[in-house]
Amino acid sequence: QAFASCNQRRSLLKSSAHSAPSKHLITMSGPRPAITTVLFDMDGLLLDTESLYTVAQQQIVGGFGKTFTWELKAKMMGQKALAAAQILVDDLQLHEQITPEAFLKEREEVLDVLFATCSLMPGVDRLIRHLHKHGVPIAVATSSHQRHFDLKTSSHKELFSLFTHIITGDQVVKGKPDPEIFLKAAATFAGPGGSPAAPAPSQCLVFEDAPSGLQAAIAAGMPCVMVPDPNLDRALCQGADEIIGSIADWDPSKWGLPAFDA
Numbered sequence: 001q002a003f004a005s006c007n008q009r010r011s012l013l014k015s016s017a018h019s020a021p022s023k024h025l026i027t028m029s030g031p032r033p034a035i036t037t038v039l040f041d042m043d044g045l046l047l048d049t050e051s052l053y054t055v056a057q058q059q060i061v062g063g064f065g066k067t068f069t070w071e072l073k074a075k076m077m078g079q080k081a082l083a084a085a086q087i088l089v090d091d092l093q094l095h096e097q098i099t100p101e102a103f104l105k106e107r108e109e110v111l112d113v114l115f116a117t118c119s120l121m122p123g124v125d126r127l128i129r130h131l132h133k134h135g136v137p138i139a140v141a142t143s144s145h146q147r148h149f150d151l152k153t154s155s156h157k158e159l160f161s162l163f164t165h166i167i168t169g170d171q172v173v174k175g176k177p178d179p180e181i182f183l184k185a186a187a188t189f190a191g192p193g194g195s196p197a198a199p200a201p202s203q204c205l206v207f208e209d210a211p212s213g214l215q216a217a218i219a220a221g222m223p224c225v226m227v228p229d230p231n232l233d234r235a236l237c238q239g240a241d242e243i244i245g246s247i248a249d250w251d252p253s254k255w256g257l258p259a260f261d262a
Helices: 006-018 050-062 070-076 081-091 100-117 124-133 146-152 180-187 211-220
Strands: 037-040 138-141 165-167 204-208 224-226
Touching: 037 180, 050 070, 050 100, 070 081, 081 100, 100 146, 124 138, 138 180, 165 180, 180 204, 180 211, 204 211, 211 224
Parallel strands: 037 138, 037 204, 138 165, 204 224
Antiparallel strands: none
């Protein structure tokens, strides 16, 4: 059994729409690449922000007699703000009631209050401190723009200071599923004049919770651990190298990284 190639994983993604969802968490076996660097998405993975987005978005669309469903939420996850708002307006057929820009403005007012209250997801504090302690280069690659990043992490500044690099959505042109943000995150580890060199894509392990983020990792040629919401159709996780229920369940030693202290 060999480590799934990038092309094999792309094929799995293309066929996922016709695959039956599985409730079982999986690990793709076989020899894994030598991991030197770990890249993390943020919303719904490191921070419990997705529930806050749900509250804010239901409040707005409810005023138009609409319901913000899980299926719509899944389509929006991992997208840059304007692209996600466009998906919402299109999906709920709100073109005559509100523009994507106006939706974002109204949502911003609600989220400004909510974001400062967000908490860490289970296992995050332990894993980040463990990787930092052992000198494993780590970075955040989030679709959130800088202002939202600052609000969301305001109660967790010390922990986020442990990351070597932070790449936010306003530092890239294309949002996920385009691989730009992960490739940029990897490139930031290159030293002056290219020495030391940036890690190869296959040496970067990505943690994601959104299908668009998984697709971005695959397109970047990077292995990916998916930590999906329990409501997410497991068919949308096909192509991931490992699927776990929580970061608290993850064993770094299986990827050749330092094991947790006993």
